[in-house]
Amino acid sequence: MKLAILSAAPRCYSTRRLRQAAEERGHDVKVLNTLRFGIDLEEGTPNLVYRSKQLSEYDAILPRIGASVTYFGTAVVRQFEQMDVYTPNTANGITNSRDKLRSLQILSRHDIGIPHTTFVRDRKDVLPAIERIGGAPVIIKILEGTQGVGVILADNTKIAEAIIETLQTAKQNVLIQQFVKESRGRDIRAFVVGDRVVAAMRRTAQGDEFRSNVHRGGSADLVELSPEYEETAVRAAQIMGLRMAGVDMLEGKDGPRIMEVNSSPGLEGIEGATGLDVAGAVVDFIANQVNFPEIDLRQRLTVTRGYGVTDLIIPEGSEMVGKTIAESGLRDRDIAILNLHRGTKVISNPRHSRVIEAGDGLLCYGRLESMRDLVPEKRRRKNRVKIKKLDPKLIEGLEND
Ligand SMILES: Nc1ncnc2c1ncn2[C@@H]1O[C@H](COP(=O)(O)OP(=O)(O)OP(=O)(O)O)[C@@H](O)[C@H]1O
Ligand SMILES: [Mg+2]
Known part of the structure; x- marks a missing residue:
């Protein structure tokens, strides 16, 4: 693949390692200075220039956007997205995770531990x-x-x-x-790539310092995460919209508490503490995903006037309970089911023979007028479909029942 690493610091450890990992794997890789792009907008042709010259074609980008250049940096990433170039972290994901308040706000609606x-x-x-x-x-x-x-x-x-x-x-x-307080002077950094943690370390503060930052004299050691911590880290990254993230967690008495999710996690500390090839994992993941650029579903699916996406929660006593999807009449109302949430399970493309149960959440695409009748007047809090635990064993693909 042809990969561009977007970085304003080409010589820093992380950038060097990522470039090296890509070269070792035979990819064509360039480090481009995020601040030297020009975003050209014209009807129907989103374009980018680099150092004032037309940018050549890339299959994927790997954004490393520092906090001081968020606005311009995310604008560049968003432009690549408009041009259907794959990016593990979208402009939205980067913006979501950029400040501690915004990320906690987004996480707070999910069943995920936060302080x-x-x-x-x-x-x-x-x-x-x-x-x-x-x-x-x-x-x-x-x-x-x-x-x-x-x-x-x-x-x-x-x-x-x-x-x-x-x-x-x-x-x-x-x-x-x-x-x-149980986590005083300690925290966990999990490096998430795609839907797994590729490396994790525990940082421990020096003396009676309560902050475990390495810059404050803390030390970092490899840690084997329990499934609970691993799953929490992966879900936090997914909720933020990031495929590559550094997830910081406190070790609370009731399990992990997410402090923060970083969209440009450094590699030096984690590779040093764990001895693992994190850069290689990142590059391999991108190479694997390159043909699936992010699609803004809502934007794409609502281009037809009068159509949209919604979550339908099937209430107790609904006439659909006990019927199969085929018998439910949804299709006749011009409504298709994209996936079905049941407890902690997500069933993608449910079969027509699947029987609907009370409490099921149906992610639907269809005619808004038809769906309007099915959505309760005012959604109550408890009716929300949350992004449930995405244990791969529970995610069903093609149903075989
Ligand atoms: N709610 C908390 N309870 C206990 N310890 C905490 C809490 N919040 C932060 N700490 C400790 O303080 C350290 C620094 O906090 P935090 O990571 O939020 O800020 P930061 O490191 O300055 O920000 P960034 O991670 O963006 O660089 C943490 O690593 C952790 O050890
Ligand atoms: Mg921190």
């Missing part, structure tokens, strides 16, 4: 916010912080309030977060 977190603006709301997350000790985080800078542990409520006020006066957005 209880709150975000308020008015002084009057600070004290009640601290109380809502269980009182001191609490973690206070500046939204834009990295490498442990701007992460503070406040032992009591008075101090917490004072710190938050000071930071807000300095025009900083701050998150107030439950201190996961």
Whole structure:
């Protein structure tokens, strides 16, 4: 394949390793400086120029977009997407994961562990916010912080309030977060590629420091993840829309708590700690997926006027319960079922002979008018279909019943 690594730091360890892994595998690889693209927009022909010259054709890109160039960098990635060039991480995925608040907001609607977190603006709301997350000790985080800078542990409520006020006066957005004390001085970094964790390490802080960042003197060691941690990391990446991600988790007493999902995870720390060929895993995955560029389904499926996608949840007592999909009458109403969620199972392309049960979630494509009658007036919280555990053993393809 012809691969472009988008990076503003061609000489850094991660970029060098990725290029080397691609070369070793016989791919044609170039490192292109993200900041030297020009995005040309004209009717019907999304185009890119590089160093002011027409860009040649690529099969795939591997974006390594730093936090300081998010806006321009994601615009370049989005343009590649318009040109149907494969990218493991889409512009949307990168944007979703870029700040700690946004990623926790997106994760919070799923059954996935996160530390209880709150975000308020008015002084009057600070004290009640601290109380809502269980009182001191609490973690206070500046939204834009990295490498442990701007992460503070406040032992009591008075101090917490004072710190938050000071930071807000300095025009900083701050998150107030439950201190996961069982995990004090420890966290896990799982490197997710596609639907598996290819390497994981535990970072341990030095002395009585509570932050385990390597930049704060922490050490990193290979760790064998339990299936629970592995699955949580993979799901977090999937929910964010990332096929390559560094997922940071605290080890809470009730299991993993996601702190953050990074879209350009570094390779040096993890390859150093684990001795594994992470760069090779990334390149192999891209080579494998290159013919399946991301499709914005909603955009593609709603081009016909009056058609759209929706989740239908079959309520108890629905006339469809106990009927097969063929008998349900959905097809006659011009509605097709793309997949069916049942408990923790996802059944893709369900057969017409499949019997519908109460509580099933049907991802449907069809005529909006027909689907409108089937969607309850106001969706209630408990009716939402969540992205359930995606245990490969539970994902059925062609049904053989
Ligand atoms: N809620 C928490 N409970 C316990 N420890 C925490 C919590 N949040 C953060 N920590 C500790 O502080 C460290 C730094 O926090 P975090 O990763 O959120 O910020 P950062 O490292 O500055 O940001 P980035 O990971 O984007 O560089 C974590 O690695 C962890 O050891
Ligand atoms: Mg961190």
